[in-house]
Amino acid sequence: MTSTNQSRRRPFLRRAVLGGLMTALPMLLVCIAIIATGEQWMVRLAYAGVVAVVVVVGLQIQMGNSGGVSFSHTVFVAIGAYAVAILSVPVQMKKLIIPNAPFGLADLSLSPAAAVLVALLIVAVLAVITGLVIVRVSGIAADILTLCLQIIAHSVFMYWTSLFRGSQAFFGIPQFMTLPAALAVAMAVIIGARIFRDSPWGVQLRASSENLLAARCFAVNVTRLRLLAWILSALACSIGGMIFAFYIGTINAQSFYFPYVFLTVAMLILGGMNSVSGAVVGVLIISIGIELIRNLENGPVLFGIELPTLYGLSGLALGAVIILGMVLRPAGIMGTREFDDILFPRRPETE
Amino acid sequence: MLEVRGIGKQFGGVSALRDVSLECRKGEIRGLIGPNGAGKSSLINVISGVLTPDKGAVALDGRNVAGKGPEVAARAGIARTFQNLRLFANLSVAQNIEVALTSARALRPDAVRGFDLHAEMVAFSLIARSEDAARTLSYGDQRRLEILRALALGPSVLLLDEPAAGMNDVESAALAELIRGIRDRFGCAIIVIDHDLHFIMKLSERITVMDMGAVIAEGPVDAIRRDPKVIEIYLGSTP
Ligand SMILES: Nc1ncnc2c1ncn2[C@@H]1O[C@H](COP(=O)(O)OP(=O)(O)O)[C@@H](O)[C@H]1O
Numbered sequence: 404m405t406s407t408n409q410s411r412r413r414p415f416l417r418r419a420v421l422g423g424l425m426t427a428l429p430m431l432l433v434c435i436a437i438i439a440t441g442e443q444w445m446v447r448l449a450y451a452g453v454v455a456v457v458v459v460v461g462l463q464i465q466m467g468n469s470g471g472v473s474f475s476h477t478v479f480v481a482i483g484a485y486a487v488a489i490l491s492v493p494v495q496m497k498k499l500i501i502p503n504a505p506f507g508l509a510d511l512s513l514s515p516a517a518a519v520l521v522a523l524l525i526v527a528v529l530a531v532i533t534g535l536v537i538v539r540v541s542g543i544a545a546d547i548l549t550l551c552l553q554i555i556a557h558s559v560f561m562y563w564t565s566l567f568r569g570s571q572a573f574f575g576i577p578q579f580m581t582l583p584a585a586l587a588v589a590m591a592v593i594i595g596a597r598i599f600r601d602s603p604w605g606v607q608l609r610a611s612s613e614n615l616l617a618a619r620c621f622a623v624n625v626t627r628l629r630l631l632a633w634i635l636s637a638l639a640c641s642i643g644g645m646i647f648a649f650y651i652g653t654i655n656a657q658s659f660y661f662p663y664v665f666l667t668v669a670m671l672i673l674g675g676m677n678s679v680s681g682a683v684v685g686v687l688i689i690s691i692g693i694e695l696i697r698n699l700e701n702g703p704v705l706f707g708i709e710l711p712t713l714y715g716l717s718g719l720a721l722g723a724v725i726i727l728g729m730v731l732r733p734a735g736i737m738g739t740r741e742f743d744d745i746l747f748p749r750r751p752e753t754e
Numbered sequence: 755m756l757e758v759r760g761i762g763k764q765f766g767g768v769s770a771l772r773d774v775s776l777e778c779r780k781g782e783i784r785g786l787i788g789p790n791g792a793g794k795s796s797l798i799n800v801i802s803g804v805l806t807p808d809k810g811a812v813a814l815d816g817r818n819v820a821g822k823g824p825e826v827a828a829r830a831g832i833a834r835t836f837q838n839l840r841l842f843a844n845l846s847v848a849q850n851i852e853v854a855l856t857s858a859r860a861l862r863p864d865a866v867r868g869f870d871l872h873a874e875m876v877a878f879s880l881i882a883r884s885e886d887a888a889r890t891l892s893y894g895d896q897r898r899l900e901i902l903r904a905l906a907l908g909p910s911v912l913l914l915d916e917p918a919a920g921m922n923d924v925e926s927a928a929l930a931e932l933i934r935g936i937r938d939r940f941g942c943a944i945i946v947i948d949h950d951l952h953f954i955m956k957l958s959e960r961i962t963v964m965d966m967g968a969v970i971a972e973g974p975v976d977a978i979r980r981d982p983k984v985i986e987i988y989l990g991s992t993p
């Protein structure tokens with residue numbers, strides 16, 4: 404039974420990185436095509452799509468590995484956006500928008516890089532605190548806890564006006580991001596999500612969501628792994644919020660609330676929550692679909708006939724697509740597979 | 755060495771286990787037989803920490819693990835399979851095994867230092883399916899995967915709950931050979947459940963017989979074969 408490769412670990416890093424590049428490829432191709440058109444309005448739409456990829460992949464880290472639904476991931480998107488906003492807006496501007504900010508924040512302005520680092524730290528701390536509560540709970544109770552967290556966080560954003568400006572927009576954020584830069588960030592997040600998913604820890608966590616009792620019988624530390632996924636997910640989602648804020652320059656708590664929660668959850672479920680590729684596919688299909696339908700809403704001229712304006716069509720169609728998707732493919736379009744599992748199936752090492 | 759002492763467990767009004775005691779030494783294959791509902795699976799559940807007994811103790815090398823949860827039992831070196839298969843259905847064959855191996859490398863590194871995943875998948879005839887999702891395997895393959903996954907924990911006690919269920923004679927004979935091979939190569943204590951006397955008698959040195967939650971006979975194969983109480987339970991089946 405002795406051999407030279409005994410107890411050898413299964414290599415996963417190479418596959419996760421190469422596979423991650425493949426997972427990112429559809430997003431990359433669509434965006435490059437859009438950049439090539441040079442249409443600014445399309446670039447802006449594509450940017451929103453890339454932000455959604457980061458957020459939905461962030462959500463996938465949680466839902467796809469731990470199991471269950473999360474309704475609180477956009478809380479971390481918002482925290483990421485507000486944290487870099489509050490930290491990086493120039494002091495003169497702060498006198499105008501948050502003159503009474505606590506902790507001396509009104510007199511502080513960091514470089515964007517420093518703001519990002521501090522923001523990540525804040526998100527990590529908040530993720531640990533919320534995670535310690537949520538990972539102890541299983542099933543529907545955990546899903547409902549995330550719902551509560553969303554509502555609590557939104558109240559804080561709305562009523563702590565000296566820091567978040569309540570229902571008023573928070574503006575003046577440095578706008579230095581570009582679509583190519585956001586693509587690079589999104590690719591890093593995708594590869595990170597793939598590395599976690601394929602790592603021994605990711606495999607153990609997925610095992611626990613497939614069969615909790617069996618996982619416990621193999622000493623899988625379910626709470627610790629769930630906490631890890633929760634923190635990584637929060638960090639990824641917050642990065643989505645940061646690149647959003649640094650592009651758009653103006654943020655508003657309302658834009659991170661339930662419509663965005665449901666949109667991103669729907670994207671993940673349609674694409675397939677059990678793979679990172681599913682997250683990317685879901686974002687692409689729903690983003691492109693919504694744009695096509697929005698054109699219909701405005702009453703376009705088709706074959707010489709002017710169609711009537713159909714307000715509310717995009718909401719209806721979105722709902723219909725999701726229901727149809729869930730009925731026809733409950734596991735989502737990708738199921739448990741990544742793009743590279745389809746293009747380059749793993750082969751057993753049969754010497 | 756595994757020592758189970760005076761285990762009692764009630765489910766509502768049903769006594770699933772009444773004062774059950776059992777011992778199993780390293781390198782021993784212990785058969786556990788009895789009709790349906792005798793309490794065999796409940797006993798495995800108690801030993802593996804899945805069930806908390808009302809009374810009694812489970813000691814592994816002198817350390818009590820009873821009622822402390824499956825993680826504690828697993829860390830102590832108790833690994834098991836499930837009568838109703840509990841594989842990680844969407845994970846590949848190799849990943850199913852890796853789940854156990856990852857824990858073992860962190861918690862009991864000495865026990866798996868010599869474990870060769872590739873060679874074991876060959877030995878268990880699973881190598882050709884190593885990258886396929888566990889749910890796509892045939893029933894017999896799934897049963898063998900359950901055993902290999904348990905083995906990847908580097909156990910000192912291996913509990914097999916009806917590993918031959920649903921197999922034909924040829925398959926179960928091959929399985930008996932495989933289990934004997936595990937004992938010879940890994941030297942762990944093995945408890946094998948089956949309700950089929952033939953399979954158990956071919957495989958084990960000593961047999962424990964349960965009925966209605968209690969141990970009714972215990973001893974070497976020949977003595978069990980001639981025990982009147984055992985013959986009465988198994989009336990109609992000729993050992
Ligand atoms: N979780 C449970 N809840 C209630 N009753 C149970 C449970 N598990 C087992 N039992 C009962 O305990 C008795 C023993 O069952 P079991 O241990 O599965 O027997 P065996 O494996 O020998 O067929 C049966 O009467 C069964 O119905």
Ligand SMILES: [Mg+2]
Nearest residue numbers: 794795796837
């Ligand atoms: Mg049973």
